[in-house]
Amino acid sequence: LSSRLRPFTSTIFAEMTALAQRTGAVNLGQGFPDTDGPERMVEVASTALRNGMNQYAPGPGVPELRRAVADHQRERYGIDLDPDTQVLVTVGATEAVAASLIALVEPGDEVLLLEPYYDSYAAAVAMAGATRRGVPLAEDPETGRFGLDVAAVRSAVGPRTRALVLNTPHNPCGAVFTREELTALAELCRERDLVVISDEVYEHLVFAPAGHVPIATLPGMFERTVTISSAGKTFSVTGWKVGWASGPAELVAAVRAAKQFMTFVGPGALQFATAHALREERPWVERLRTDLAGKQQRLAEGLAEVGFAVRRSEGTYFVCADIRPLGFADGLEFCRQLPELAGVAAVPVQVFTDDPDRWRHLVRFAFCKRDEVLAEAVSRLGRLR
Numbered sequence: 001l002s003s004r005l006r007p008f009t010s011t012i013f014a015e016m017t018a019l020a021q022r023t024g025a026v027n028l029g030q031g032f033p034d035t036d037g038p039e040r041m042v043e044v045a046s047t048a049l050r051n052g053m054n055q056y057a058p059g060p061g062v063p064e065l066r067r068a069v070a071d072h073q074r075e076r077y078g079i080d081l082d083p084d085t086q087v088l089v090t091v092g093a094t095e096a097v098a099a100s101l102i103a104l105v106e107p108g109d110e111v112l113l114l115e116p117y118y119d120s121y122a123a124a125v126a127m128a129g130a131t132r133r134g135v136p137l138a139e140d141p142e143t144g145r146f147g148l149d150v151a152a153v154r155s156a157v158g159p160r161t162r163a164l165v166l167n168t169p170h171n172p173c174g175a176v177f178t179r180e181e182l183t184a185l186a187e188l189c190r191e192r193d194l195v196v197i198s199d200e201v202y203e204h205l206v207f208a209p210a211g212h213v214p215i216a217t218l219p220g221m222f223e224r225t226v227t228i229s230s231a232g233k234t235f236s237v238t239g240w241k242v243g244w245a246s247g248p249a250e251l252v253a254a255v256r257a258a259k260q261f262m263t264f265v266g267p268g269a270l271q272f273a274t275a276h277a278l279r280e281e282r283p284w285v286e287r288l289r290t291d292l293a294g295k296q297q298r299l300a301e302g303l304a305e306v307g308f309a310v311r312r313s314e315g316t317y318f319v320c321a322d323i324r325p326l327g328f329a330d331g332l333e334f335c336r337q338l339p340e341l342a343g344v345a346a347v348p349v350q351v352f353t354d355d356p357d358r359w360r361h362l363v364r365f366a367f368c369k370r371d372e373v374l375a376e377a378v379s380r381l382g383r384l385r
């Protein structure tokens with residue numbers, strides 16, 4: 001194994017999901033829903049497969065999906081995109097992030113990651129031959145919210161800093177960054193000429209009063225931002241791996257240059273069905289959002305009753321909880337024991353950082369599960385009391 005990849009041999013999701021399966025634990029570790037996406041979307045995909053949409057899709061993605069993404073960005077956010085030059089379909093958001101880093105940073109450049117960060121970012125920075133620099137989010141134990149500490153980001157920028165990976169709504173913290181926070185960050189990015197790779201896969205899974213603000217909508221930011229999303233979370237099809245990147249033609253062309261030699265293209269039929277869903281399934285997504293808001297609230301209340309100090313989740317699939325009130329100190333150890341202790345799996349937040357000491361008191365639970373599964377998990381966690 002190359003030295004670049006030696007630190008990344010296995011993922012925490014694989015470890016905790018295997019542990020959950022071995023022990024019969026309720027898996028609130030890996031974030032994937034246990035109910036299906038919109039029925040009509042699945043039908044569109046299977047019809048397309050039966051009708052012969054089984055050869056290579058066009059390099060930048062099927063045109064129906066590129067047009068649907070452009071219309072979605074215009075209708076939702078007022079972002080105007082040319083579907084031919086400013087939208088690229090990828091194999092999930094994961095490929096879009098990796099291709100963006102490989103295409104846009106030089107070996108030896110520095111990339112800022114906000115800690116905790118989704119695990120693939122660090123590996124993608126390493127594959128690009130760049131160096132990551134972590135900047136912690138500001139945890140406010142009073143309000144339970146994780147905020148953007150722009151002063152800390154500012155002091156982390158150095159002469160080799162080229163890019164920043166942003167993720168809002170945020171995995172694992174469940175934070176949705178405010179317009180004020182993002183405006184301050186945008187000012188810094190303009191000042192220091194940083195490229196922003198903005199992972200917005202949870203853009204539709206936001207609970208009122210929070211609201212999603214794409215950083216590309218802020219002044220002077222479109223031209224320096226690659227905006228990334230995917231079908232997995234919006235339509236509960238995490239296995240489809242249909243994602244997209246959008247932004248100015250110059251940046252999108254660069255990402256495409258990398259992407260074409262990573263996977264060339266992804267499955268056309270699933271792209272075609274995703275185009276249908278982006279246009280027609282808004283009511284379904286609204287229901288998903290409402291359902292998830294209720295699940296978030298019920299799981300948070302259940303965890304609080306068990307004795308965790310629960311942090312605020314404003315979106316995504318996730319809520320974080322402080323294990324110290326229950327007498328535990330280390331999230332990784334706690335998560336390795338939890339299936340045996342209580343028959344539930346979770347993931348430790350510290351593995352998404354380069355500063356485990358600062359984050360070892362937090363674990364992440366996924367609430368994108370059926371109500372009876374969440375109720376069973378809370379009842380089992382009662383054994384910790």
Ligand code: PMP
Nearest residue numbers: 092093094118171201230232243
């Ligand atoms: N970014 C974040 C923040 C995620 O949580 C996930 C999903 N697990 C991804 C990217 C990956 O998305 P995809 O499955 O579309 O590659």
Ligand code: GLN
Nearest residue numbers: 011013029030031032171
């Ligand atoms: N994105 C999901 C999570 O954060 C799972 C990703 C994965 O298994 N790689 O739980």
